Each structure stands twice: as C-alpha cells, then as structure tokens.
Amino acid sequence: MSMNVTKAVFSRKSTRGFLKKSISNSLIKELLCKASRSPSGGNLQPWRIFVINKKIMNLFLEFQENHPDFDEPEYDIYPPNLIDPYRSSRYKLGEDMYSLLGIPREDKMGRLEQAAKNFNFFDAPAGLFCFIDKRMGPPQWSDLGMFLQTFMLLAQEQGVATCAQECWSLKHQMVKKFIGADKNLMLFCGMAIGYEDKKNLINKLSSSREPLDTWVEFIK
Numbered sequence: 001m002s003m004n005v006t007k008a009v010f011s012r013k014s015t016r017g018f019l020k021k022s023i024s025n026s027l028i029k030e031l032l033c034k035a036s037r038s039p040s041g042g043n044l045q046p047w048r049i050f051v052i053n054k055k056i057m058n059l060f061l062e063f064q065e066n067h068p069d070f071d072e073p074e075y076d077i078y079p080p081n082l083i084d085p086y087r088s089s090r091y092k093l094g095e096d097m098y099s100l101l102g103i104p105r106e107d108k109m110g111r112l113e114q115a116a117k118n119f120n121f122f123d124a125p126a127g128l129f130c131f132i133d134k135r136m137g138p139p140q141w142s143d144l145g146m147f148l149q150t151f152m153l154l155a156q157e158q159g160v161a162t163c164a165q166e167c168w169s170l171k172h173q174m175v176k177k178f179i180g181a182d183k184n185l186m187l188f189c190g191m192a193i194g195y196e197d198k199k200n201l202i203n204k205l206s207s208s209r210e211p212l213d214t215w216v217e218f219i220k
C-alpha cells in the first residue's frame with residue numbers, strides 16, 4: 001500500500017480490538033528506530049520504551065492476574081476539574097463508544113467490562129510501556145508525545161494498528177515491578193500494537209474533532 005503523511009494521519013485511529021496475529025520484534029524495532037528521528041528540545045530524546053511481545057506478553061498478563069490492584073496514578077490523567085470544551089469532548093467520546101457498542105449508561109458492569117479490555121491490550125499481541133524520567137518537565141513530556149505520534153504513523157504505514165493507553169498509569173507499580181524499571185522513571189502510557197480486527201465493532205468508532213475556530217485564531 002502506498003502511503004503518504006496525510007493518508008497515514010487520516011487512517012490512523014485508536015484500535016481497540018486486535019487479531020491474534022503476531023508481530024515480529026524486528027518490525028517493532030524498526031518502527032522504534034525510525035520514530036527516534038522525532039524532534040526533541042535540545043535533542044534530549046527523553047523517551048524510554050519497554051517492549052513486551054510473544055511469550056513475555058503471556059508472562060505479563062499472568063503476572064497481572066496475580067497483581068490485580070489499581071494504583072493512584074503518578075500524574076493527573078485529566079485536570080481535577082475538567083472544564084468545557086474539554087469536558088464535553090471527553091464525555092462525547094465515551095458516549096459515542098458505548099452507544100456504538102449498545103452499552104447504556106445504566107449498565108455500569110457492561111461499561112466497566114469494556115474498559116477492562118484495556119488491561120488485556122485489547123488482545124493485541126504486543127505492547128509498549130512508555131516512560132519518562134521523573135526529573136523531566138512539560139517540554140520533555142511534549143517530546144515524548146511527538147515520539148509516540150511518529151511511532152503510530154510509521155506503524156500505520158506498515159499496516160500496524162495501535163492504541164495509546166494512559167490507563168496503564170493506574171497500574172504503574174505492577175508494570176514497573178514486572179519490567180524492573182528504574183525508580184526514576186514514570187510510566188506515562190502503554191500502547192497496544194498489532195493488526196486490527198476489522199470485524200470488531202469497536203473499531204468502527206470514529207472520533208470527532210473540534211472545529212478549527214475553537215482552537216485557532218488568525219490574527220488580523
């Protein structure tokens with residue numbers, strides 16, 4: 001498939017249902033290596049990535065079963081009092097997702113079960129855990145974000161689907177213990193990686209975007 005940047009940007013989406021098909025470590029390595037061409041202030045390259053794939057994924061999921069507790073995240077996933085229009089965007093995404101799946105607001109268990117699929121990497125064969133040194137500040141977090149988007153677009157070019165997952169920050173202690181991460185590292189997010197299950201209804205979700213005039217102003 002020929003791909004250009006616009007195509008990659010428009011076809012990438014958060015994939016929440018994967019095929020059992022495996023992905024090779026060499027392909028993941030190639031994507032990471034290319035993604036490291038992302039810019040970063042002062043060329044600090046502050047991303048620290050751990051890959052779990054193949055039998056390590058099975059071991060990880062088993063380890064998680066024995067460590068079911070949730071942690072207080074090390075950072076606020078959202079600001080404590082999310083204001084509009086951000087609040088409405090977040091609400092809309094949730095409502096669009098659950099109405100697509102036919103899980104009404106009253107079905108708390110159904111919604112929880114869907115959310116819990118995050119912790120199975122949505123059945124993806126591989127996953128990343130993306131860390132940043134705790135001594136880094138907002139500019140370096142932004143660098144990490146750029147790295148992640150570059151990775152996701154490069155993956156898209158190879159027909160590889162992804163979903164960034166902040167939810168893993170709710171399990172940062174377990175993740176750190178499993179991978180043996182340095183105490184100075186903070187888990188920002190995970191990322192599911194693999195091949196999209198096109199038959200899975202959840203992947204029909206199409207997220208909207210705020211109109212341009214909400215967030216851009218051409219000064220006259």
Ligand SMILES: Cc1cc2nc3c(=O)[nH]c(=O)nc-3n(C[C@H](O)[C@H](O)[C@H](O)COP(=O)(O)O)c2cc1C
Pocket residue numbers: 012013014015016093118163164165166167168189207
């Ligand atoms: C840093 C980051 C963390 C995210 N965490 C989660 C997550 O934990 N679970 C999830 O289902 N989606 C997660 N998402 C996906 C967002 O919901 C998604 O990017 C947004 O709704 C826009 O949809 P799109 O990615 O399909 O364009 C995350 C996205 C980003 C960038």
